[in-house]
Amino acid sequence: MTKIDLSRKIEVPSWVDALLKPTKIGSGELERQWEEIGDEVMDVLKKVMPTGKYTLGPYLKKFEEEFAEFSNSKYGIGMSSGTAALHIALEAMGVGPGDEVITVCNTYVATAFAISYCGATPVFVDIDPKTYNLTAELVEKKITSKTKAIVPVHLYGQVVDMDPIMDLAKKHNLYVLEDASHAHGAYYKGRRAGSLGHAAAFSLYPSKNMGAYGDGGVITTSDPELNEKIRMLRYVGQRVKFIHEVIGFQDRLDEIQAAMLSVKLRHLDDWNNRRRKIAAIYDEMLKDTPLQLPYVADYAHHIYYSYVTITPNAEERTNLLIHLANNDIGAFAMYPILVPMQGAYEDLNYKESDFPVGSSYATRVLNLPIFETFREDEARATAEAILAYYDRA
Structure with a gap:
């Protein structure tokens, strides 16, 4: 039997509220x-x-x-x-x-x-x-x-x-x-x-x-x-x-x-190629920022379910998320809490120090909007907003 403790205090990251509202850029993927x-x-x-x-x-x-x-x-x-x-x-x-x-x-x-x-x-x-x-x-x-x-x-x-x-x-x-x-x-x-x-x-x-x-x-x-x-x-x-x-x-x-x-399967390869084109725009426009951009291994054909960057520190991740939201751009953080650090697995007694890379990345991961109907002008606007944040526009 699963024991559920409803009195447990849940800590919600400070940036979550800024991401709950629909945005002009990054919303409406399924409607499109x-x-x-x-x-x-x-x-x-x-x-x-x-x-x-x-x-x-x-x-x-x-x-x-x-x-x-x-x-x-x-x-x-x-x-x-x-x-x-x-x-x-x-x-x-x-x-x-x-x-x-x-x-x-x-x-x-x-x-x-x-x-x-x-x-x-x-x-x-x-x-x-x-x-x-x-x-x-x-x-x-x-x-x-x-x-x-x-x-x-x-x-x-x-x-x-x-x-x-x-x-x-x-x-x-x-x-x-x-x-x-x-x-x-x-x-x-x-x-x-x-x-x-x-x-x-x-x-x-x-x-x-x-x-x-x-x-x-x-x-x-x-x-x-x-x-x-x-x-x-x-x-x-x-x-x-x-x-x-x-x-x-x-x-x-x-x-x-x-x-x-x-029906969707017939479109999948084309949709994936569109995602790759959006990723290429991000790669080019953001290459000189402090963000760690996605690395593509030579054995892989990446299809960019998500375009994932790593910010230099946790505070910058928060500031960038809020900055993008204020510019009507929907970004998010996937996944901000490692699975072994979730309450569901606290009985396994893992510590953040058991996962030095994963624990660090969880506080710094920043996912930029990308989907098959995302337009190139929207990708450029997203990148420009990040460049403006870094004063590199």
Whole structure:
């Protein structure tokens, strides 16, 4: 049973209030996307709705096959959310009580929650100061006899250096589950995210590079046994209807979302290229500022789920966020509190000093607005506002 203490004091960063109001630059991404593809989406909805088949039907099968092919994988399994995708994939890998799963400290909390849902213990590692991702060297130091799996997170749209991770997993007989929720369509040495581990979990939350009109997720794998186990677990533990072999879950993606996602998948590579063009504008205009700009590894094709900078110090992050908000520009900080420092994991007794790079970056991370319908003039206006802050306009 989860114990909830409603008397716990919650400290809210001073800059949060400045970011709650809609801004002229950085808002309206999904509304603009609808203007671009709304007719295509409505056309496919008109085909789905009359069928009366809204779960586990032909449109889900079609999307699963399309996304698997897109991700260089044999199988795609539509899920109710990215969190469910992570959880069910780990369950299929046999992760359970007494096991440890290694992941990174600076991710969305759902990465760790999925491990906890299995009854296992998340083990957190620090990050590489250039890519913000975990590395095989950091992971190897945390492997014990209890380690069952590794969950590398392709943070912000750049893929983890996966070959050393897979070599490490083979050496220690571990599963690798990619958390690819920021990396739809990203490449690693010419291979798509989603095809690099034993399985991968993608969130299809609306704001992702490819999102549903609500919650959704998808798992990719080329392992036929994992594919069958995942399908059984996502639909109440059955392979044959009414025969429930194990305690399963109700975590399938519905037909309507799948049909709409098939439309979006056709646009994804183009949308990612648009994000890359916006990132190139930021790179050029902000190269002489004190901000640490995104580093792109030579093995990676970055698709910029977020354009992430690191400010020189925490105070400057706060001042810049407020400055941009005052100029009607929406920026934010993802993620300002490391997962092991959250109240949900205080029983694991981690300290900020356990993650010297991650802890420092958490106080200084500053995400600039970027999405596929973000205009070049808006990117330039954002960069100019930052230059004005530094008196370099």
